[in-house]
Amino acid sequence: DQQVKQNSPSLSVQEGRISILNCDYTNSMFDYFLWYKKYPAEGPTFLISISSIKDKNEDGRFTVFLNKSAKHLSLHIVPSQPGDSAVYFCAAAGNEKLTFGTGTRLTIIP
Amino acid sequence: NAGVTQTPKFRILKIGQSMTLQCTQDMNHNYMYWYRQDPGMGLKLIYYSVGAGITDKGEVPNGYNVSRSTTEDFPLRLELAAPSQTSVYFCASRRGLSFRFEQFFGPGTRLTVL
Numbered sequence: 047d048q049q050v051k052q053n054s055p056s057l058s059v060q061e062g063r064i065s066i067l068n069c070d071y072t073n074s075m076f077d078y079f080l081w082y083k084k085y086p087a088e089g090p091t092f093l094i095s096i097s098s099i100k101d102k103n104e105d106g107r108f109t110v111f112l113n114k115s116a117k118h119l120s121l122h123i124v125p126s127q128p129g130d131s132a133v134y135f136c137a138a139a140g141n142e143k144l145t146f147g148t149g150t151r152l153t154i155i156p
Numbered sequence: 157n158a159g160v161t162q163t164p165k166f167r168i169l170k171i172g173q174s175m176t177l178q179c180t181q182d183m184n185h186n187y188m189y190w191y192r193q194d195p196g197m198g199l200k201l202i203y204y205s206v207g208a209g210i211t212d213k214g215e216v217p218n219g220y221n222v223s224r225s226t227t228e229d230f231p232l233r234l235e236l237a238a239p240s241q242t243s244v245y246f247c248a249s250r251r252g253l254s255f256r257f258e259q260f261f262g263p264g265t266r267l268t269v270l
Contacts, residue, residue: 092260
């Protein structure tokens, strides 16, 4: 039972344009959501997070939106840069643990 | 700070062998976690610990054991390795403040069981 889903395994975006990565969850008990970025042969690194009491959190080029009624969150990257090419995981927090999605591989085309 | 360190980086095991994956963090974090990542999949939680002497099972604990005798170290033991345990293993830690859920990850150990 996949409680956190990232339905797009891959996404290609032109440099300078907006990248939008999506994530859906099924467990309404999740109260905090995070995005992680992962380069090959490295561990995931924390990118941005949002509490369930908010609907938007912004940090530089990265913005996370949360729609609780739809159980959906998205990560917007604008403008996209070549260094943003990586695998992005969304994660949901509950009971001191994180549940991860399967990841979306983002490729930024120069 | 070195953050979260894991050894070894790579290992090949034969079926039935045992090994311990080491994980150490120098951030004085209370919470530590072990995950495995299979190709095309997300990270699955194997075991976690909320402090020295306290461990609990995650989503996929079968075939693994852990111990937490100090705040810094959280080794993962594989007994009787099987091909299904071929994966990349990540250790992570977290401070434990209720409003901060960010986990810090090590670089991973790539394990192949033949």
